[in-house]
Amino acid sequence: MAKVITSDEVAAMVNKGDTIMVGGFLAVGSPETICDALVRRNVKDLSLICNDTGWPDRGAGKLIMNHQFKKVIASHLGTNRETGRQMSNGELEVELNPQGTLIERIRAGGNGVGGFYTPTGVGTLVAEGKEIRIINGREMLLETPLRAKFAFIKAFLGDKYGNLRYQATGRNFNPEMAFAADIVVAEVDNLVDFMDPEDVTTLGVLVDYLVRRGK
C-alpha cells in the first residue's frame, strides 16, 4: 500500500542539494500541489530533471522563479525566460538533452541499464565529451542513465495500492520517472480504493507515497 500524506509532509522530506525528477510536459501532467509545497519549504540548491522548466506560474517553473535549483537537466527552456536568465547570470547550470535522449536516460536509470548508444546529437554540441561508436554503419553517442532521490509525478487516478492511470497527454514523462528514483511520490486528482488491473499504467509497487491534489 502507498501511504497517503500531505504535500507539506512530502516537501519536508526534501533537503538542500537533493536531485528531484518532476513529471509533466510544459506542466501538463505536473504535480502542482507538490511544487507549491516545495516552494513553501523554500529548500535550495536542488537539481532538477524534467522535460522542461514549465511556465513561470506552472509546474517546476514555480521553483525556478523561487531560485531553488543549482542545476537543471531538461530538453526545453523556452516557455520560462527566467531559466535562461539565471543560466546567463551563471546562477544556474543547465544541461540540455534532446527530448528522446532525456526520456531514454531516465528509462535506463529506472531499468538498471548502464546506458545506450543513440544517433541523436551526433555532430552537435550534445556530442561533446561523449564516446562515439559506429554501430551498424551509423555513428552513435553513448548516453548514460539518470536517477534521482525523488520522483514527483502526477496522475489522473490513483488507488490506495499506489496504482496509477493517466489521462491523455498528461502521461508523458511520469511512467518512466516512477522507475528512476529512490522515493516516488504521486499526486493524484482522484483517489479510489482499487482500480481495474487492466487500467493500471504505473504499478503501485513503484509508488511510495500518494498526495491528493490540493492537499
Place this chain on the structure above:
Amino acid sequence: MDLREKVGRRGARLFKDGMLVNLGIGMPTALADYIPEGIQLNFQTENGAIGFGPAPEEGYDNPYLTNAGGSPLTILPGGCYFDSATSFALIRGGHVDATVLGVLEVDEKGNLANYMVPGKLVPGMGGAMDLAIGAKMVVVVTEHCDKTGNPKILKRCKLPLTAKESVHWILSELALMEVTKEGLVLREIAPDTTIEEVRSKTEADLIISADGVETVKYY
C-alpha cells in the same frame, strides 16, 4: 497567397497517403491546412498523441490534452495516447514517415540549426534533434531569407547544429530544393520568381538537373 499558404499548399503534396507525420511548431503547421483530397495522414504530437483534431471550442478544453506547444487539442476516433518513451521510440526508431521543421539556418549538406543562438537565445532542442535523425523524410520549411534579407539557405550552417546531414527537402516561398549526394538541387520555383532571383537569394550552390526546373503548382 501569403508565405504560409504557399509553403502549406506545396509542402502538403510531399506527403503520401497513410504516412505518420510530426509537424514542428510554427510554419510547419501550415501544411496541415492544405492536405490534398484522398490523402489521409496520421499526425503525431511528441508529448503523446496520434490522431488529434483541431483546437476545442472555447470552454471545452481538457487541461490534460495539449499539443507540444501546450495549446489545447481534441482527439479523433482512432486516436491514441502514449508516454514519452513510446513517443520517441516512434521517432528515433524510424516509425515516423515525415517531419516538417522550421529553421534558423539550413545548408546544402542537409545540416540544420534551429535550437539556439549562442549568447542570445537558448530555448533548447526539445524533440527536434530526435525528429531530424529519426524521421524517414525530413522537410525544412522556411522564409527564403531572414527579416533583414540575408539568406537562410547556406553553404554551411554557422549556428550550432540540431542535426548533421539529415534534411531531404527544403521548401520556401520561392523554391523547392532537394538535398542529394551531389548537392542541393533546385526542383521547382514559384510562378512569380526566376532561377536568377532564387540563386541571388541563396548562399548555397544550386544545381539544375537535366530534368530542368518546374514551376510550383498550387493546388
